[in-house]
Amino acid sequence: MILTLALLAGLVAAWLLIGVVEKFRLGLRFTQALLYVPFKLAYRIADGRINIARNAAAPVIYVISHQSRLEPALMLSLLPEDTLHILDQASAKSPWLEPWRELGRTIAFNAEHIFVSRRLVRVLKGKGRLAVYLPDAVEPDIKTFRLFRAVTRIAMQADARIVPIFVAGARTLPVSLTPADKAPRRWFPRLSISVLEPMTIAELVARNPDQSSNTNALFDRFAEARLFGSDLNRGLFLAMRDAADRVGASHPIVEDVVSGTLNYRKLFIGARVLGRRFEAVTAPGEAVGVLLPNANGVVLSLIGLLSASRVAAMINYTAGRASVTAAVRTAEVRTVVSSRAFIDKANLADIVAAVEEGGAKLLWLEDVRASVTVLDKLAAALLWRWPLQPQNAAKPAVILFTSGSEGTPKAVVLSHRNLLVNAMQAEARITISPADILLNVLPVFHSFGLTGGTILPLVTGVKLFLYPSPLHYKLIPEVARKARPTLMFGTDTFLANYARTAKDGDFFSLRFIVAGAEAVKPETRRVYRERFQAEIIEGFGLTEASPVVAVNTAIHGRDGTVGRLLPAMRMKLEPVEGISGAGRLWLDGPNLMMGYMTSDRPGELQPLNGWHDTGDIVSVDREGFITIRGRAKRFAKIAGEMVSLGAVEMLVQSLWPEEHHAVVAVPDRRRGERIVLVTTADEAEPDELRKFGRQAGAADLMVPNDIVRVEEIPVLGSGKTDYVATRKLAIERLGLSAAA
Template sequence: MNSTVTADNSAQAHGGRKGTLNSPSFLALLATQFLGAMNDNMFRWFIIPIGKPVIGDAEALSLGLACFTLPYLLLASVAGYLADRFSKRTVIIACKVAEILIMVLGIWAIQIGNIYLLFSIVALMGCQSALFGPAKFGSIPEMLRDNRLSRGNGLMGLITVISSALGFIAGNYLFHITQPSLSNPGTFSDLKIAAFALVGVAVLGTLVSLKIRKLPVAAPDREFPFNPAKETWHQMQLLRSSTPLLRTALGVAFFWMLASLAQMNVDTYGINELQLSQKDIGPLLGILVFGVALGSILAGVWSSGRIELGIVPLGAAGIVFTSMMLFLTGNSVGPGAENATNLHYSLSLFWLFLLGVSSGLFDIPLETFLQHRSDVETRGSILAAANFLAFAFILVASFAFWVMQKHLELSASQIFMVLGLLTVPVGIYIFKLLPNATIRFMVWLVSCTIYKLRVKGLKNLPKKGGALLVANHVSWLDGIFLILTSTRPVRMIAYSTYVEAPWVAWLSRLYNTIPINVEDGPKALMKSIKTARTAIENGELVCIFAEGKLTRSGYLQPFQSGLMKIIKGTGAPVIPVYIDELWGSIFSFHGGKFFWKKPRRWPYPVSIRFGKPIPHPENEKHVQRVVQNLGVDAANFRKTYQMIPPRLFLRKCKSQRFQLKVADSMGDERSGGMLLTGALVLRRLLNKFVLKPDEKMVGVLLPPSVGGCAVNASLAISGRVPINLNYTLSDSDINYCIQEAGIKTVLTSQKFLEKRPIEMDANVLLLDDLKSKVTLWDKLFCMFQAFLVPAWIIERSIGLHRVKSDELSTVIFTSGSTGRPKGVMLSHHNIISNINSADDLLQLSPKDCILGILPFFHSFGYTISLWMPFVRKMRSCYHFNPTDARTVGKLIEKYQVTLFATTPTFLRHYLKRCTKEQFASMDVVITGAEKLPQSLAREFEEKFGIFPTEGYGTTELSPVAAVNVPPSRQLDPDEISAKPGTVGRPVPCVMAKTVDPETMQDLPEGEEGLLFIKGPNVMKGYLNNPEKTAEVIIDGWYNTGDFARIDEDGFITITGRQTRFSKIGGEMVPHLRIEEIITGIVSDPEADESEVEVAVTAVPDPRKGERLIVLHKPLHKSVDEILKELSQEDLPNLWLPSSDSFLEVDSIPLLGTGKLDLAKIKQIASEAFPVEVTS
């Protein structure tokens, strides 16, 4: 018997349209079943109390059940014939009409006082139900899509048990209010309430059944079974021919036997053990039935669109336990009514409820499996045979109950004990048959309480046939999650040292794990590969973690070639799989520790994406790129549920309410609680006195400082968009930015404007003026919120929970190195995804402190220096002048800074003026914006013991796109996480590729081309410039404008900027390459300050198209000396500037970020070398 069955979506062989759970036809079927089951039980439990005084309690209960059940055995073949030979709708309607007539006969039998006739009519009601059953259950798979079968059966079970409970209560109530007696029969007027109820429900059920749509005839040529015994035998043989179906039918039959015993026993248990009257028995059976209903729903929900047989052993265990508890509860009541307490009654209700839940879990998966696995042509016969078994067991239950009550003289409590003991061997047998499914489901159930699992793309798994699943490897639980989420059994390929350990060896054999170990030699390796190939050829799913080991850095490691050896020649597809968000869990190596770390969240989010099949993969690199692309999709999907940075800011400030959170060089220090208090106070003041409700974009002119942090945070938690204006721009450019963003108000300070006076076309608010408006109430209330009120209450009170991840977080205006500033729109999702990537690689901890020296109008300063410490449990300190090396050194020493990012230009300042002792706490230094000379990196390492690494990013990429992991954060020396001379690999969930700039076709590894980046860090677009946005973002890929090479390990080497190339004589000449060589030639190691000394640009030339121009500061070498050394660098002659193309300047123009001001450089060159006009 297969442990898990997934229904296929193939077209039906017999026509008809399959619908959903809310289709009118299925709802009509549910209503018909509800009214029918209610009437069955209402009539039976109306009759049983009438018969008790005449033939005895045990006899009335057993006989009532036997009379109702016997027709199911005698008419099983006829019921199957009708369900196959005629439309099931016709059979259902005919049965409902017969129900009306039977109810009328029943009332007449009570009037004449004939006990034998009365129980004969109960048997007639059983005949009607027996003929109705196969048509009803056979209709479900004809009405519903296959992936709705489990839930459909769950609803049918729910409807049945609820209606049965209502019928039980209604029948007893009808008896109580009419009090009919066979020894003294009454008139019709005495029974009119019962008559109206019974006949009325039957009529209503008939009318509802007319709403069921026409259903096709399954077997129109089937002959009537004139020999029912022979037909029943044939049906039983048909069932017996399929061992899984036979076992399932026996399981269903066992359930109905237990249910019948429990139903009869509840009546006796309530009267004898709990000393209740007949009319008070209703709640006991009602709670049992309610439990069955809930168990049926749970079984449908837990099945998740498939048939999950692993639930059945859990149900069996629950039946055993609750039956024993009912025995203990009832047995603890002594003789006499006074001894049955409310506690006994309450405990009985509780255990009956759990017994019902367990029963629902036991039955529904079996019922669904039976329907789905039976062929359409024989489904009626199979279900009829299963019904025959079920009602045979019910008949046995009625006889067994009579024997246990009358002859063995067992109490109702003892009968519950027998019920539990009978289930023990059944549960053991089921577990023995389904160990995989049982363990798999139990692990799934436990994991759902610890992890929140999101699965996408399950439809991409083939429903049959072999395939190789190729996944990334993040944690020790990856294989378990793949087994749990797959709709089919998966054989994992795993290292033998893991799967042969004593405590997992049994499980490994159970799940047919394929062991592999490269250390055992090539023969053993080929044997494992052959085993995997054979499994795929036999139609099985096999999974391999193609990286060959768990990641120690969060990076996707290069895929090994073994996957191609497995799949080659099998004709089976590769199914790419990406496991997301598990990096950082306790079962990953995040933080350098496995397991022994505190979980970050509970429940912990896990996302798994199954990609489209790859029929013929070119090589392992091809597969890796597809898996990487799934990682990008997974990261982008996070925005549908992840918290935005301002909400995380609230939580982190509260978790550090008494610990230092931010500080600056001006002596301002604030704990998380006080930072949040300040942000909330400022928010109140701005909303009350300054900003209008519709004023979304707000300008900020402040340096990196605690004040700048508070202002940005207050605007963010207000749902507004802080725009930090670039104060290194001209007044004209600043006002251009204000106009572009629609900024009406700019927040700044008097002290700032004194140092940088600006005439702005906006309302300027001096934050100093707000201090006088702060009241004691403002302070106390906001402090109360910050320190005592839960974050979720704050965010709902200020509407922050309504802000979506895809909404705007900020607009960063580019520095304008090549023209007017462009507004780059970054969303909350851009910001948090970039922070997540940085955290994945740097493995941040509460011990970390970041130094923020880059301004907040710089994307790195905004994302990494400002928001990263805001949303992580870490500290930050700030200084407004990155060239002030002495103050920077003091800050690092005072606050024990562990990481900071800067440019190589600024790094030279620190190398000259900071002491080794000041950098003692530092272990991460990352540079960007310009090429990091390896000589500078080595020199820095020699002095401070820290090797600076290089990263890469742009404002449009939020900004980090690639980075070399610093040595101090590399956990595995065998895992390549950094390469000097490169800018690193793309950060997790980000992809890079190079393309031919002319054809835009992808280039292979190692070839230089235009660099494109794809990932959740790609901006929303340029503000008010959709044309430019469409120009640089193509199918999610951002054109960086940089030329680069990507090596076989994925490391990127930037070779130049598209705008920093000249086309001379038809050849592309890179400015950056020439600039680097000349800088190396002219650099003076004895110089006190290391500044940019050379910049290469170009001006138009009438002969060659363009002419190289070298701007330089006063140098210690002559132009001729420079050109002589340059000619020895093996450069093409076209790359060599002429001696009259050198231009001495006082200083090389730079932007506020430390980058070259390319526009200004080109302007100076153009003015010095005007284009010659020829006639």
């Protein structure tokens, strides 16, 4: 009895002592500190930024992501005592929350009246503080978005500052408001409180004046709190391992059509074995080429290189010999990881020769596997959770090569942080969970296929199904029927071809498809909606941005646009002579590349300083939805007038929607340039196109007089139209070689 009392007295004394420490450390009232101590100890809460919220000058509105039943208790313990908390009905009545409700002022949320605006404005104007708990919805429905409008209106009327708060890790608590299949439960996850600096609505809008309405500015800021709730300085290997900890090491994470399924544990064990071999033949920080298809082996190799602090240079084996040799030399690649079976099956002997011509040696996975001993496997099984080398998120992780759709490819150097930030920016915009299965047919040497199609699932616990070639138009629908993916990434060209060969039930499991790299044609969107009940949400990216820049969502979407800018990004539009209502897009953000490597200065990073010129001409509506008007290089100057070749393609597509078309500009002695249509439509005639153009209200300058009919439009490995090859083809067919 005495021992029990002594233990209890010791626990009480420790509780009081820790409470005193927390009181002075965070500036809390003593009762707040005492009720905060159990949370602090149980969840090892990283709370260093909470003082930003506590010290924010009134009037202020704390906008809190309500992921679990824990947030109200936490915020009542941590926010200033004069804060008025608007609680949901369950939190306002829950018996266990009674001690915490006594710490501050609370009122119950009235769903019928949203907020009593006048009363709350009076509270705030009196130097008050308000805590609003908004549903944890990456894609809020109309009813939820009304809450953002209400908060925005109140903040503007009271000239109040907004402080977003996100408790990272709360979704996995036993008291989470998210279904368990979408957020696996953990009893004592580590929590981290993300708090952003106070800003008024006017200040939020001013950060991106070209693209924000008042409510969207608040919504974007709220998404940033979610983004920065992740530890973006962990490095990719550690971020992937953290995901394994969240969803479980036995969670199936990668599958292909040959090797089967790997869970996180097996994935990391295999990656460590490969990483050891990579260490033996390369140096830390060295660029190591990866020449592999979409299969388990490419993921194992990528993680092995990351673990060993090597830089993965993703070789585009569809780019041709000259481009591959140039890529190897530009990135100073001395070793290229590949597979003999892949090279033989894909008939890539010429690409191997190009690699060797560039000065690199091949490291064959078959030879690596043959050299692995039982001791190697045992060591990897014991140590799979730890990287082989220290991880630094600021260091290069991957080198990608731009598509070269309009010129010579460039080497783009991306850091761990660039790639992780971009994956989490997408996660803060699109609703995904470990319950999803993602079918990725886009090659990993393509930035969209790497970040969205590979890294994003690995750091979020979404199961990844890899298919080796996007060109298998008849097989991929069958694979989708068997794999039952809920998500899919693709390009319009690929998606249109899959739809032509698919049976109605092949894509029945899809929730949505994310499309990028080229504009989605209305016909493609219609087919997937009507036949497969799958929504195509269009996005926009560039390799230099890791790559995603903007994306629509299933709820916040607008057909014909590429969506809204991702959280934490900024943009500005530079006027372009001859183009009204649009401008040249410049970008800034944490996902922007470290810099380029060029063929004239191989191996030397030329850092990006400040804003990046995308070369794209875009327009932006008042809600922030971006419409691509075309590449700056995809505008023709005809008799002094600027004409968008992309707009001409859309016009032609409307007339012959079942066919493929590409529009290019070729030299013209009299008018400077003229437009040529390259098409698979055998029936295409200039007179019919001119008649259709007049009916559509298109200017005569937009209608091509020259039509080149082909069986296929040249396409890059990424799925984009190869405009360099298409223009060359048009010039040859029209006998303009000398003029070009």
